[in-house]
Amino acid sequence: xxxxxxxxxxxxxLANGSAWSQSTSTVYGLIDMGFVHESGGPKGASVSKLTSxxxxxxxxxxxxxxxxxxxxxxxxxxxxxxxxxxxxLGQGGLGFGRQSxxxxxxxxxxxxxxxxxxPVALVQTETDPFVTGMAGDxxxxxxxxxxxxxxxxxxxxxxxxxxxxxLTADVVYGFGEATNDSRAHRQFGAAVGYVSGPIYVKLGYxxxxxxxxxxxxxTFLGAKYDFGVATAHFNYxxxxxAAVFGLVNDDSRDVLVGVSVPYGASRFMASYIRKDxxxxxxxxxxxxxxxxxxxxxxxxxxxxxxxxxxxxxxxGAATGFYRVGNxxxxxxxxxxxxxxIRHAF
Numbered sequence: 001x002x003x004x005x006x007x008x009x010x011x012x013x014l015a016n017g018s019a020w021s022q023s024t025s026t027v028y029g030l031i032d033m034g035f036v037h038e039s040g041g042p043k044g045a046s047v048s049k050l051t052s053x054x055x056x057x058x059x060x061x062x063x064x065x066x067x068x069x070x071x072x073x074x075x076x077x078x079x080x081x082x083x084x085x086x087x088x089l090g091q092g093g094l095g096f097g098r099q100s101x102x103x104x105x106x107x108x109x110x111x112x113x114x115x116x117x118x119p120v121a122l123v124q125t126e127t128d129p130f131v132t133g134m135a136g137d138x139x140x141x142x143x144x145x146x147x148x149x150x151x152x153x154x155x156x157x158x159x160x161x162x163x164x165x166x167l168t169a170d171v172v173y174g175f176g177e178a179t180n181d182s183r184a185h186r187q188f189g190a191a192v193g194y195v196s197g198p199i200y201v202k203l204g205y206x207x208x209x210x211x212x213x214x215x216x217x218x219t220f221l222g223a224k225y226d227f228g229v230a231t232a233h234f235n236y237x238x239x240x241x242a243a244v245f246g247l248v249n250d251d252s253r254d255v256l257v258g259v260s261v262p263y264g265a266s267r268f269m270a271s272y273i274r275k276d277x278x279x280x281x282x283x284x285x286x287x288x289x290x291x292x293x294x295x296x297x298x299x300x301x302x303x304x305x306x307x308x309x310x311x312x313x314x315x316g317a318a319t320g321f322y323r324v325g326n327x328x329x330x331x332x333x334x335x336x337x338x339x340x341i342r343h344a345f
Contacts, residue, residue: 022067023064023065023066023067026062026064027061027062028061028063028344029058029060029344030056030057030342030345031052031082031342031343031345032055032058032084032342032343033050033051033340034051034054034303034338034341035048035338036048036049037338038331038333039336040332041332042333045333047332051085051329052082053081053083053329054133054303054328054338055131055293055326055342056131056327056342057090057098058084059080059090060080061078061079061080061098061099062076062077063075063079064076071106072104073105073106074102074104075103075104075110076101076103077099077100077101080094080095081098097115099115099117099152100114101113101114101116101156103158108161109159109160109161109162109169110158110159110160111158112160115152116158117151117152118144118146118153118172118189119172119190119204119205119206120145120146120191120204120206121144121151121152122170122204123191123220124151124220127202127235127256128233128235128258129233129291130271130289132151132327133326134289134291134326135289135336135337136289136291136305136307137325137326138235138271139151139325140244140245140273140307140323140324140325140331141273141285141286141309141322142239142244142254143218143242143243143244143249144206145189145204145218146187146206147187147210149242149243149245149246155174155176156172157173166194166199167193168192168195168202169191169192170192170204171189171190172187173188176209183213185208185209185211186208186209187207187209188206188207189206189207190205191205191220198225198226198227199225200222200223200225201221202223203219203220204222205217205220206218216241217242218237218238218239219237219238220237221234221237222235230259230260230262231260232259233256233257233258233259233271234258235255236254237252237253239253245323247321247322249277251279254273254274254275256273257272258271258272259271265294265296266293268291269291269292269305270289271289273287283311284312285310285311285313287307287324288307288308289306289308290306291304292304292305299343299344300342302340304338304339306336306338307337308324308334322334324336
């Protein structure tokens with residue numbers, strides 16, 4: 001695909017005097033499809049369905065770089081989410097709802113503009129044994145910090161840096177763009193950490209204002225350590241008003257402990273999450289999850305997972321009822337299992 005793209009770009013490069021070998025453009029994607037059974041919903045509701053984006057959101061993307069000389073390069077990414085079971089667009093029908101950005105990178109790091117992930121969302125994905133997918137998705141109980149619990153930000157300026165020593169930094173600012181009130185819908189966040197060899201540890205923070213400029217805040221510590229035979233995973237989260245699939249946590253402490261174990265072409269995952277609601281409503285919850293992935297090749301894998309959430313709040317309550325979802329769906333009830341296939345290209 002890359003060679004074909006370059007061949008198409010060659011006449012354009014000759015026409016404007018630029019060297020086509022200095023630029024690359026790649027078309028890529030992922031299709032994830034499987035079977036989901038969910039139960040324990042309001043009034044005992046349950047559902048069985050074939051759906052898309054269980055372990056990872058199905059997608060089609062375009063990305064590329066251009067060497068500008070002197071160690072400086074330009075880059076871009078346009079990535080649309082796809083509901084492969086119906087052929088429709090994900091993220092509410094946005095054209096490039098997963099990512100749409102352009103920027104510059106060099107020894108100083110990178111600066112990018114556009115629709116991008118929150119720093120907290122990246123830490124969450126990188127430290128969840130289920131990589132925020134399948135029934136064990138940590139986002140079932142732990143917020144990614146963005147508006148409405150969303151893991152992406154619009155109108156965003158980002159600076160990111162990864163040093164050779166392992167030190168990392170990620171800073172974002174999202175313009176609210178509300179008329180006559182620059183604070184409404186405004187977002188900002190950051191993550192700093194150390195990633196080297198078997199060690200991963202990052203501390204993230206996100207602040208997002210609603211339409212009345214009232215802030216929600218989340219502080220997220222994510223860590224993991226690769227022992228070789230297994231990787232240990234840990235999260236500790238302080239949530240002050242950030243939402244989980246629209247359920248606002250006014251004050252909670254969230255803890256995840258998990259493990260992932262590679263074995264030949266297989267990978268086993270397990271996690272336990274405890275949400276401690278510090279408000280008078282006491283909408284505590286906990287989730288336990290098990291999962292398995294078998295890699296048929298570097299690009300194709302089969303997977304299965306099962307999870308259950310115990311809610312203090314009653315099913316169907318306006319607030320506090322958490323559900324077992326997956327990478328792209330909130331879910332119907334407190335229990336779910338799924339099996340599927342994922343292919344990347």
